[in-house]
Every structure is written in structure tokens, then in C-alpha cells.
Amino acid sequence: MARFSFGEEEEEENEMESRANNKRKGQSPTEGGNQNKSQKSAGDAEQLRSGIEDKMGGISVTIDPDALDCFICCEPLRPPLYQCVNGHVACRACSIKLPQNKCPNCSQAIDFTRCRFLEKIIESIKSPCCYSEHGCNKTLSYPEIFSHQETCVHAPCFCPIPKCTFSGTPEKISTHFRSHHESSAIDFQYGKQFKASLAKSEPYIVLPSENGLLFLLLNDKHDKGNNLSVACIRPGGSTGSDFVYELMVSNAESSLQLKASAINVRKWEGVYPSKVFLLVPQNFCSSYVDIVLNVCIKSG
Ligand SMILES: [Zn+2]
Ligand SMILES: [Zn+2]
Ligand SMILES: [Zn+2]
Ligand SMILES: [Zn+2]
CATH class of the missing domain: 3.30.40.10 (Zinc/RING finger domain, C3HC4 (zinc finger))
Incomplete structure (x- = not known):
């Protein structure tokens, strides 16, 4: 490799010369006249090494x-x-x-x-969870890093109201929602059926629960009708939710019903569940504008 610092070269030459002299005198590089300098170099190397070693005794690198x-x-x-x-x-x-x-x-x-x-x-390769600042103290191996972060229970959640950037724990989101956007919500108690009404074109309505979690009644409108489902704003991944919900939509002749597990979402970004939903055909409801339905959410 090319070197452009003559000072460095000179120093290296001097050091080599000194080593050669020591060798001639039968001294190791750490003995004799060069002792102080060698001790200093060893100290620098140790300092450099401890500088790049992290708390886990490894070396911090970017990959x-x-x-x-x-x-x-x-x-x-x-x-x-x-x-x-x-x-x-x-x-x-x-x-x-x-x-x-x-x-x-x-x-x-x-x-x-x-x-x-x-x-x-x-x-x-070992890495702390990227949500360590939010309370996760897990150290992860490389293959675990990505799967864990998708389901980490310490991952922050986001306020579902468009253009609001508030984030925090599910409880903080709920408190924030109640103090800033309460008017756009329907409160409910677990296990008790309640009536909800939403415009056919409304992408979702917020359902604050009695224990400080926010749920979303999601409404995916398409050519053939509306797909309705329920999500809970909390971390933990989309599967394995312990909340079960029931939706029922009726007209004069018949009713449609769905019982399913609520999915977890940390940040709702307009993505609807593709597998489980209640399809309400376009002309099923008497109103052309709204869908009125009975909802019940049970805590497992
Ligand atoms: Zn592969
Ligand atoms: Zn090959
Ligand atoms: Zn974590
Ligand atoms: Zn908000």
C-alpha cells in the first residue's frame, strides 16, 4: 500500500533500526533503550482494542x-x-x-x-434487540434478529389517525388517542355486544377498549362489497392474538356472521387481512351509504 507520510516512514525506519540494534545487542524489542516506546505501543494497541470491543466482549462492526x-x-x-x-x-x-x-x-x-x-x-454474530431502548433486553443471534424484531413485545406502536405521528406502548397510544381524537371512536367492554356504524367508504373506525387497548374495525371496500375485520393495536406479530371477535350484519331477510381472532398491528398502513374477513355484498345493507353491524370482542 502506498504511504504518503514521510514522518511515519521515518518513524518506522527508526523503529526497524532500533529493533535491529536490539537484536544485535541480544535484546527483545521490549527491552533496552526502546522499552518506553514499545510499552507505549502495546498500551495504544490495548486501548484501541478495548475501544472497538463492545460490552459483550466482541467487536462492533457494521454489516x-x-x-x-x-x-x-x-x-x-x-x-x-x-x-x-x-x-x-x-x-x-x-x-x-x-x-x-x-x-x-x-x-x-x-x-x-x-x-x-x-x-x-x-x-x-450477536446483537441486542433494536428495541432495547423500549425495554427489550434480549441478545439475539443473527438468524433470530429479524424474526424477533417482527414479534418483539417491546416494539412501539403508532397512533392510527392519519398524519398523527405519536408512538409508544399500546397503553400510551390509547391514552393519547382518548385525549386527542376521542370523538372518532366507539368505546366498548369485552364480551358485550355493541352496535357500530361506518360509512362504506370509511377505511376503519377506532374502538377503544375498557382496559386501555385500541382496536380497529377495518373496512376494505372493493367492487363486490366490503370486507370487514378487526385488528388490535399492539406489538407481538400478526398471529397468536388472544382476542376473539364476532361481527354480524343483518338485513330484513338474512344475516351474515364471522367469528375470528383479531390480528395485531403496530402501525396500520392500509393493509387488510387477506384470509379472514366478513364479506358484506354491495347491495346487502338497506343503506347505500353505511354499514350497521353488531360487534363483540372477547378477551381470551
Ligand atoms: Zn435459503
Ligand atoms: Zn454457484
Ligand atoms: Zn426485542
Ligand atoms: Zn394521534
Whole structure:
């Protein structure tokens, strides 16, 4: 590597000379006339080392997360890992599914071999949860980082009202909502049926619960009618909610009913559940403008 600092070169030359002199005198570099300087260098190195070592005794580095993704499934690499002769690395689950054992990157028809070196690196990566400031004290291995952060119960939630940027715990969101946007909500008690009315074009209405959580009655309007469902504003991932809801919409002749688990959302961004909802056909309700329905939300 080119060096442009003559001072540094001179110092290096002097040091080499000094080392050579010490060697000639039968002294190690830490002995004799150069002792102070060598001690200082060792001290500097130690200081530098402790400067880059973090609290967990490792070295803090920045890694582009894409660099550690499996090139087949594009998810973070999970050991055991396998590589082709050209070094393309994939997780085991992906490599055994490849048709005719061909690497999709280089089309080499070869067997994948174990890549223990990268496994060792992946397994050594540890990171605190990115929500540590919000109270999460988990230290995560590399493959766990992303799945944990999606479901971390300490992740902050966001106020559902458009253009409001307030964020915090579900309880803080609820308190904030009651003091700032209360007029646009229907309060309810768990296990008790209540009537809700929403315009067919309204994307959602907010339902504050008695214990300080906010629920959303979601309304996905489309050509054939409206898909209705319920979400709870809290972290924890979209599955495994312990709130069950029932929706019932009636007209003079018949009624439509749905019983399902409320999904969890930290921040509602206009995405509706694609699997479970109550479809209310366009001409089902007597009103052209509103949908009136009975709602009941039960705490599991
Ligand atoms: Zn994969
Ligand atoms: Zn390859
Ligand atoms: Zn966490
Ligand atoms: Zn707000």
C-alpha cells in the first residue's frame, strides 16, 4: 500500500533500526533503550482494542444485512450452510430443493458442500434487540434478529389517525388517542355486544377498549362489497392474538356472521387481512351509504 507520510516512514525506519540494534545487542524489542516506546505501543494497541470491543466482549462492526442473505430464499442465512464450487452459499433447506443439484447462480451441476467457516461467523454474530431502548433486553443471534424484531413485545406502536405521528406502548397510544381524537371512536367492554356504524367508504373506525387497548374495525371496500375485520393495536406479530371477535350484519331477510381472532398491528398502513374477513355484498345493507353491524370482542 502506498504511504504518503514521510514522518511515519521515518518513524518506522527508526523503529526497524532500533529493533535491529536490539537484536544485535541480544535484546527483545521490549527491552533496552526502546522499552518506553514499545510499552507505549502495546498500551495504544490495548486501548484501541478495548475501544472497538463492545460490552459483550466482541467487536462492533457494521454489516450489510443483504450480504448474509441466502441467495435462493433471500432470508438471513441459517446454518447449516452449503456452497457450490464457486462459493455461492445457501441454507440447507434451499440447497436440497434445487432441481438436479444445479446452482441457480452459476448453473454448475455439482453437489453443494458444507461451508463451516461462514457458519462459524454467522453463529458468532450477536446483537441486542433494536428495541432495547423500549425495554427489550434480549441478545439475539443473527438468524433470530429479524424474526424477533417482527414479534418483539417491546416494539412501539403508532397512533392510527392519519398524519398523527405519536408512538409508544399500546397503553400510551390509547391514552393519547382518548385525549386527542376521542370523538372518532366507539368505546366498548369485552364480551358485550355493541352496535357500530361506518360509512362504506370509511377505511376503519377506532374502538377503544375498557382496559386501555385500541382496536380497529377495518373496512376494505372493493367492487363486490366490503370486507370487514378487526385488528388490535399492539406489538407481538400478526398471529397468536388472544382476542376473539364476532361481527354480524343483518338485513330484513338474512344475516351474515364471522367469528375470528383479531390480528395485531403496530402501525396500520392500509393493509387488510387477506384470509379472514366478513364479506358484506354491495347491495346487502338497506343503506347505500353505511354499514350497521353488531360487534363483540372477547378477551381470551
Ligand atoms: Zn435459503
Ligand atoms: Zn454457484
Ligand atoms: Zn426485542
Ligand atoms: Zn394521534
